[in-house]
Amino acid sequence: MNKLTWYGHATLGLETGGHQLVIDPFFTGNPAASASAEQVSPDFILVSHGHGDHVGDALAIAQRTGALVISNHEIVTWLGKQGLKKVHGQHLGGGHRHPFGYLKLTLALHGSMLPDGSYGGNPCGFLLTTNDGKKIYTAQDTGLFGDMRLIGEEGLEVAVLPIGDNYTMGPDDALRAVKMLQPKTVLPIHYNTFELLNQDAQAWKKRVEGETGARVVVLKPGESFEF
Template sequence: MVSFTYYGHACFLLDDGQHKVICDPFLTGNPKAAVKMEDVEADYILISHAHGDHLGDAPEIAARTGAALVGIPEVLGLCEERVPGLKQFPMNLGGSLTLPFGKVRMTLAQHSSGVPGGVACGYVIYIGGLKIYFAGDTALFTDMQLIGKKDDLDYAILPVGDNYTMGLEDAALAAQLLNARHVIPVHYNTWPVINQDVRHYKEITEALTPAEVHIVEPGATLKM
């Protein structure tokens, strides 16, 4: 059993009962944060790109908890500048990394990276017998179909806020391309510019695809 706990914006925790994997821990300064940076526990921290609302508190959480950072080398370089000596697993697009909880595979994302020389990414996370795709920040792109073809996805965690990422309609098409059994929308309603009617997203995605859409409020936990 894997639990998904949503901390707000694009930050969430995956917990298989033995390992805690947190993604994009933007908590300090996040008006929707459901937990304080000081209270987060983690064994691994996955970072999709270097924008402040995704890199967030990653170096400080890693320093306090001993968690290892996973990300693009240029992004991890920023973490090293802030807190030297952190445990790191640098990766790049298309690469896979075996870790004690399972495996992560780094995927393409269509988005700016927030650091010179870097690229934005997503991840397929193999944990607790599940395959969970975290898109990071991205536009819709047709190669999402390849991601779903390579991995029989149980869950897709997709941004739906529009303006900086896909909006509702494009994220519904992304769910169709990925062919995941379940979808969790994130990256919405943090600020007015990305306010969305997420229940409408659930309606259009479930009408377009066989997927079940789970709306998880900040602070809530979904048993996967």
């Protein structure tokens, strides 16, 4: 059994095969956060890009827990300069078998400057094949792109998509993404953190379920679902 938790904004927790992961650990300063950085103890941390609301508390959590941080080469090099030793760098299209499954970094249309202005490399999403064979795609921050069709060919159990608009896909493009990805279940994220990102997730759920075969799970920050 796999368990996915939405902590608010684009911060996710994943329990799979006895391993604990946190994706884009933005707790401190996150008005939507349902937990503090001190309340999570992951074995692995995934960082999709360099913006402060995604790198977030990665360094502090990794230093406290000894978690391995996985991101692109530029971000793990930057974290190494902050004193972090346990890092693993990958890049777009590249996969690696970790203890929790096979993780591939996917394209994302976004930016990636790090909090201190350093170059953060290319932003990414994550395509994970768990050890029990479930495929999970977390798009993180991205606009719509046509190669989502190729990701959909993988046969997705779960897709996690931003719907907040302005910085990422909005509801219309996220619906188009679902049609290309064809997942069994969809989780909307990156909305209602700030006024600029306000969206009606229940209205989006009705649209998606009315026009696709996907089930939409709308969580409140701190809630989880199992698959």
